Amino acid sequence: MARTEKPAPAPPSTACPTCKGSGEVARTVRVGRKHRVVGQQSGLCLTCLGSGEAPVE
Template sequence: MATRKKTPPKPAACPDCHGNGDTTETVHVGARKGRLTENRQAALCLTCLGTGEAPDGQ
């Protein structure tokens, strides 16, 4: 009788980036006031550090 290999459970997706590993941030312009613009830039998700998996404990 052949035995089946069990696949490990899929890790949960990160709640902040929804499993993508990156987020978008608003661009700040100006040295002193740092006003916000309508432009967005890609940024690494700091919760999962770009893996897309939920950190332990969540």
């Protein structure tokens, strides 16, 4: 009797918890001497460095 192999389980989700896998986070834009907030722009996620995958510990 031939032995059948079971398929390997899918790897766990490795999405970065900070950016949710997008690689970008919202950054507040401040201008002027009093650092007035004028809006937000997208910035590189420093946790995963823009890859969208959680870093291996």
